[in-house]
Amino acid sequence: MKSAHCYGLIAPMFKPLSLFVGMRYTRAKRRNHFISFISMTSIMGLTLGVTVLIVVLSVMNGFDRELQVRILGMVSQASVLGYDPITDWKYVADEAEKHPNVTGAAPFTQLQGMLSHKGEVTGAFLTGIEPNYEDKVSIISDHMRVGTLSTLNDAKYNIILGAGLAHALSLAVGDKVTFVMPEASVTPAGVIPRFKRFTVTGIFQVGAEVDGMMAYIHLDDAAKLMKIPGKAQGVRLKLDNLFKATDVSWDVASNLPGQYYATDWTRTHGNLFQAIKLEKTMMALLLLLIVAVAAFNIVSSLVMVVTDKKADIAILRTLGASPRTVMTIFMVQGTFIGVVGVTAGTLLGVFIALNISDFASWVEQTFQIALFQQYFVNYLPSELRRDNVVTVVSVAFVMSFLATIYPARKAAKIEPAEALRYE
Numbered sequence: 001m002k003s004a005h006c007y008g009l010i011a012p013m014f015k016p017l018s019l020f021v022g023m024r025y026t027r028a029k030r031r032n033h034f035i036s037f038i039s040m041t042s043i044m045g046l047t048l049g050v051t052v053l054i055v056v057l058s059v060m061n062g063f064d065r066e067l068q069v070r071i072l073g074m075v076s077q078a079s080v081l082g083y084d085p086i087t088d089w090k091y092v093a094d095e096a097e098k099h100p101n102v103t104g105a106a107p108f109t110q111l112q113g114m115l116s117h118k119g120e121v122t123g124a125f126l127t128g129i130e131p132n133y134e135d136k137v138s139i140i141s142d143h144m145r146v147g148t149l150s151t152l153n154d155a156k157y158n159i160i161l162g163a164g165l166a167h168a169l170s171l172a173v174g175d176k177v178t179f180v181m182p183e184a185s186v187t188p189a190g191v192i193p194r195f196k197r198f199t200v201t202g203i204f205q206v207g208a209e210v211d212g213m214m215a216y217i218h219l220d221d222a223a224k225l226m227k228i229p230g231k232a233q234g235v236r237l238k239l240d241n242l243f244k245a246t247d248v249s250w251d252v253a254s255n256l257p258g259q260y261y262a263t264d265w266t267r268t269h270g271n272l273f274q275a276i277k278l279e280k281t282m283m284a285l286l287l288l289l290i291v292a293v294a295a296f297n298i299v300s301s302l303v304m305v306v307t308d309k310k311a312d313i314a315i316l317r318t319l320g321a322s323p324r325t326v327m328t329i330f331m332v333q334g335t336f337i338g339v340v341g342v343t344a345g346t347l348l349g350v351f352i353a354l355n356i357s358d359f360a361s362w363v364e365q366t367f368q369i370a371l372f373q374q375y376f377v378n379y380l381p382s383e384l385r386r387d388n389v390v391t392v393v394s395v396a397f398v399m400s401f402l403a404t405i406y407p408a409r410k411a412a413k414i415e416p417a418e419a420l421r422y423e
Contacts, residue, residue: 039301039337045294046341047348050396053287054349055356057388060280062357062381067276068242073139074210076108077242078249078264080256081234085223089232093133095256101240101248104136107232109222114180115161115215116195117169124165126179126215128222128232137238140204140216146173147202152218160202164212175200181225196225291396294341295403302334302407306414314414323412330408331401338400346393353384 086092086107093105109128114121131149135141141149145163152158159179161171171177181194198217205211223229239248242265249262352359360380363369 039305042294042297042301042337043341043344045297046291046338046396046400047345049287049290049294050342050345050392051349051352052290053284053392053396054346054384054389055352055382056283056287057280057392058353058382058384059356059380060276060283061383061385061388064273064276064280065383066381067273069139070206070210072242072265072269074206074214075268076236076263076265077137077239078237078245078262079108079234080237080249080253080260080262083259083261085226085228085231085233086235087231089235092235092256092260096235096237096252099248099252101244102237102252103240104238106130106133106137106236107219107234108236109219109226109228109231109233111179111181111222111225113182115165115169116178116180117171117175120169121180122165122168123213124179124215125213126159126217126222128217128219130219134216137236139206143204143206145203145205149202149216151201152216152221154218154220156218157196157198157221158201158217159198160204160216161200162211162214163203163205164209165215166200166203168212171200171203173200173202179225194225288395291399295338295399298334298337298400298403299406301337302330302404303410305333306330306407306411309411326414327408327412330411331404334404334407335401338397338403342393342396342400345396346389349392350384350389353382356380356382 080092080096089107093107096102096105107130111126111128113124113126115124129138129149129152131152134149140160144160147160149160152160159177161169161177166172169177176197176199179196179198181196183194219232220230223231226233237249237252239245241248245264246262246266249264253260253262357380
């Protein structure tokens with residue numbers, strides 16, 4: 001009866017009886033240490049689940065960001081092209097930049113063929129650019145390993161290669177490389193392919209697949225090779241929002257005098273980004289199973305607590321506590337476990353996500369291993385996003401709260417006479 005007397009005195013002093021008793025059960029040392037172990041396991045499970053979710057989503061956000069910056073920083077985010085080569089590309093570029101969502105515009109002409117050097121041959125995409133305009137739409141200047149864009153001069157037939165192409169053909173600055181075009185020319189000696197020799201004046205390295213397939217030449221040199229002197233195939237656009245590329249590019253094209261059409265990155269690299277988005281979604285769903293297991297542990301621990309506290313529940317009921325009050329007591333206890341686990345997991349996850357790039361670099365330097373050599377980046381990127389953290393915390397808390405309902409309802413249904421019969 002000591003417990004009953006204590007609860008009788010406490011009830012008037014503490015209006016929220018369920019909150020007081022629930023927190024008291026959480027702090028009290030139980031006779032059954034196994035129940036305490038299960039509760040601690042539940043907290044650790046929630047902590048681990050929330051931490052892993054935040055860290056993994058941050059790393060995948062980092063890879064997604066690097067793809068957008070590195071690949072879409074080199075290829076066209078959006079392009080406006082004419083059905084015929086564009087004569088006054090400066091006018092088109094100026095008009096495009098007037099659009100509120102366009103941050104830059106530059107002309108281009110693309111050629112596809114093969115590069116040959118000392119018996120080595122590899123396929124390549126050559127893009128004719130205007131060096132003074134290219135920085136508006138591309139990040140290539142920030143990734144020049146050797147040389148600068150200013151070395152691309154009209155009629156000099158200079159070329160800047162990706163590091164992958166230069167390595168495959170064993171080329172260095174100053175070497176000559178032959179570009180073989182798929183178009184054939186008919187001569188007295190027969191049908192022979194067209195080719196042109198270029199001088200390597202620069203090498204860039206973005207750290208993505210474009211290093212092994214792209215090269216740059218001057219716009220006028222490309223126009224001469226395409227037999228459209230003084231003209232351009234189209235105008236590349238840089239946008240303030242990648243995901244508006246389709247609407248913005250067609251809006252620009254439709255407002256230009258003449259016949260123009262538009263294309264954007266969703267047609268060339270859309271599948272890649274969709275795959276990353278799907279992978280991130282599936283990874284998040286799989287990792288949520290860790291949180292679900294931790295929530296199930298809350299159910300197990302609370303069921304054991306209810307069984308252990310049957311006598312206390314019966315005394316509370318005889319003192320006038322309603323089934324709802326008893327139910328709330330155990331919901332408070334389970335919710336406290338959830339709050340502690342989710343809070344600890346959030347703090348730990350945010351800390352790791354903010355420092356995982358530095359930690360991975362330390363591991364590489366300390367143990368002299370290249371963890372990311374096979375990827376398009378040479379480090380582990382991470383980008384912590386507030387919306388991801390809020391979503392993970394919300395879902396984890398809701399799951400842990402729902403896990404308290406069944407044990408709490410079971411406690412509320414305990415009959416006092418039946419529970420005290422064998423006490």
